[in-house]
Amino acid sequence: xxxxxxxxxxxxxxxxxxxxxxxxxxxxxxxxxxxxxxxxxxxxxxxxxxxxxxxxxxxxxxxxxxxxxxxxxxxxxxxxxxxxxxxxxxxxxxxxxxxxxxxxxxxxxxxxxxxxxxxxxxxxxxxxxxxxxxxxxxxxxxxxxxxxxxxxxxxxxxxxxxxxxxxxxxxxxxxxxxxxxxxxxxxxxxxxxxxxxxxxxxxxxxxxxxxxxxxxxxxxxxxxxxxxxxxxxxxxxxxxxxxxxxxxxxxxxxxxxxxxxxxxxxxxxxxxxxxxxxxxxxxxxxxxxxxxxxxxxxxxxxxxxxxxxxxxxxxxxxxxxxxxxxxxxxxxxxxxxxxxxxxxxxxxxxxxxxxxxxxxxxxxxxxxxxxxxxxxxxxxxxxxxxxxxxxxxxxxxxxxxxxxxxxxxxxxxxxxxxxxxxxxxxxxxxxxxxxxxxxxxxxxxxxxxxxxxx
Ligand code: ADP
Numbered sequence: 001x002x003x004x005x006x007x008x009x010x011x012x013x014x015x016x017x018x019x020x021x022x023x024x025x026x027x028x029x030x031x032x033x034x035x036x037x038x039x040x041x042x043x044x045x046x047x048x049x050x051x052x053x054x055x056x057x058x059x060x061x062x063x064x065x066x067x068x069x070x071x072x073x074x075x076x077x078x079x080x081x082x083x084x085x086x087x088x089x090x091x092x093x094x095x096x097x098x099x100x101x102x103x104x105x106x107x108x109x110x111x112x113x114x115x116x117x118x119x120x121x122x123x124x125x126x127x128x129x130x131x132x133x134x135x136x137x138x139x140x141x142x143x144x145x146x147x148x149x150x151x152x153x154x155x156x157x158x159x160x161x162x163x164x165x166x167x168x169x170x171x172x173x174x175x176x177x178x179x180x181x182x183x184x185x186x187x188x189x190x191x192x193x194x195x196x197x198x199x200x201x202x203x204x205x206x207x208x209x210x211x212x213x214x215x216x217x218x219x220x221x222x223x224x225x226x227x228x229x230x231x232x233x234x235x236x237x238x239x240x241x242x243x244x245x246x247x248x249x250x251x252x253x254x255x256x257x258x259x260x261x262x263x264x265x266x267x268x269x270x271x272x273x274x275x276x277x278x279x280x281x282x283x284x285x286x287x288x289x290x291x292x293x294x295x296x297x298x299x300x301x302x303x304x305x306x307x308x309x310x311x312x313x314x315x316x317x318x319x320x321x322x323x324x325x326x327x328x329x330x331x332x333x334x335x336x337x338x339x340x341x342x343x344x345x346x347x348x349x350x351x352x353x354x355x356x357x358x359x360x361x362x363x364x365x366x367x368x369x370x371x372x373x374x375x376x377x378x379x380x381x382x383x384x385x386x387x388x389x390x391x392x393x394x395x396x397x398x399x400x401x402x403x404x405x406x407x408x409x410x411x412x413x414x415x416x417x418x419x420x421x422x423x424x425x426x427x428x429x430x431x432x433x434x435x436x437x438x439x440x441x442x443x444x445x446x447x448x449x450x451x452x453x454x
Pocket of ligand 1: 140347350
């Protein structure tokens with residue numbers, strides 16, 4: 001795709017002085033870019049082959065703590081190294097940073113150079129390979145929603161994350177005038193990402209003051225996850241460059257709408273959409289119905305990967321456009337799964353469960369695995385739901401808390417079969433640790449509630 005760099009292009013741009021820095025990045029469990037800033041001369045001489053990182057990068061939390069309980073990395077085992085192996089097909093300029101290029105890496109075991117099983121990119125690649133064995137490719141799009149705030153991240157942090165004021169004063173859903181006022185951030189976001197080879201479709205105001213949505217054209221699943229991760233980082237960096245804060249926390253205020261990351265999914269075969277059947281009422285192929293049946297049946301098992309923190313579950317609320325039920329519907333935004341593009345060649349399923357804090361590699365991997373299971377087992381898709389699904393008492397529930405989702409993850413025979421016990425145990429530990437950290441905290445809410453009246 002235009003915008004990416006070949007290794008030869010990089011060499012000539014280094015020689016001419018256009019590029020002097022290469023960001024060598026891996027993706028951690030939280031979906032963040034982690035890595036090193038290389039002098040470009042060193043990168044093109046040697047480090048393009050590999051570099052190293054401490055193996056705690058895949059056994060830490062948002063705060064970079066060193067939790068106990070991981071089989072793969074610990075104080076006892078000495079926190080050794082992983083190999084970071086640049087995937088040169090992801091080499092691209094970073095137009096919003098002077099003289100900079102970027103590459104994404106696969107994370108390999110230091111001793112035998114095999115992929116680390118719990119690395120998010122490896123987890124997604126494994127499911128893409130399983131799908132390829134069945135003869136299909138996955139095309140995916142993950143929407144990015146986030147809030148922009150008046151102050152900078154540093155000011156907000158120093159102020160204790162209080163008095164958070166969104167960049168706009170009113171609900172800016174589809175607003176052109178209000179979003180014009182945010183173009184100093186959103187225009188460079190769109191244009192710089194496009195110039196970095198990321199097929200931006202559009203940005204728009206979302207359904208709350210200060211809320212934005214960024215849409216990237218659907219792509220093969222691995223590209224989609226790479227694009228999402230780079231775009232999320234770019235949004236934060238570009239907002240920071242302009243003295244503002246961008247936050248992907250799903251629910252920053254109890255009374256404000258939360259931020260999601262809806263995932264659009266379709267399977268293709270030899271470049272043709274395989275979810276399409278013109279003869280069907282809704283234009284859905286049998287393959288699509290089996291895929292969706294698996295997606296829905298195993299949603300409680302994989303919800304953790306769509307909602308990985310305590311805060312993620314504050315988003316799921318009746319009447320909020322965030323779903324609470326594991327059912328599907330035709331173009332109805334109250335259900336967990338929405339059929340989009342019915343009767344067209346763009347027919348696809350949109351999963352609406354995921355929050356803006358999801359890791360796109362993990363989210364796509366577990367949904368692909370569930371869809372594959374539906375295809376392999378010829379699972380039958382029930383009838384679509386209609387009306388206000390929030391009030392449908394027969395519909396299955398999405399786990400309503402991190403604790404509940406940790407239980408369904410830990411006990412999922414399906415995920416253990418498709419991801420492996422080691423991977424499920426690893427992420428179960430991450431989920432448990434998050435809850436343990438929360439349980440240690442004394443929150444503002446309990447102090448205000450009980451200080452005088454308890
Ligand atoms: P919404 O109303 O949910 O924002 P859009 O029409 O903007 O829906 O499309 C959302 C996303 O769906 C876009 O990123 C688009 O690229 C993606 N999309 C379109 N067709 C397909 C498809 N066949 N498979 C997967 N994603 C698709």
